[in-house]
Amino acid sequence: MTNTEIREFIDNAIKENPVMLFMKGTPHQPACGFSARTSACLNALGVKYAALDILPDPRIREELSGLSGWPTIPQLFVGGELVGGCDIVTEMYETGELAEKLGVEQPEDEPEVDAPQLQRAPLGLENRLD
């Protein structure tokens, strides 16, 4: 897969998935505390989302940051727009803004209790890198 193809894949993933999270690891097995906390916020809200692990190839992160202009992982996109990374998502979760943006009810319990509601199976980029 060329860099251009990776970038197109990422671009399509952002456009096609109303709630799209790029993270290290997966929602079931996050590989970084920041990614874990961000997906926990989404899990706690019970929204469906797609997630892509950026770790299988360093080019995924390079192309993603090139597209978004955001240097760090995770990155959450809603409706094709970058919402932010861990700090912003956590802050918006706590103030209820994230629930509002996603059109769901703010739960009363803390994050990291609920299982992820994945929109669909892994997007499959990792199988196409060779």
Add this chain to the structure above:
Amino acid sequence: MPSAEELKSRIESALPGSRVNVEDLTGGGDHFRAEVESDRFDGLSRIQQHKLVYDVFGDEIGGPIHALSIKTSTPMGDRT
């Protein structure tokens, strides 16, 4: 290896008049948390506010600075 003090002074010189507090979260010089108060943030979205701080360090984010956690505010205390 960057120090909390170095990050603080670089943010302060990039955003004159800002009040900055930087903490080295692990003591290892690679995971930092920055609290930045600046009137430059007025009227900007959170994304834009955080980008102003990230832009100070460019490619160092994800490199020598493995993680930079950011909290921004304006002197008036409100945030958009």
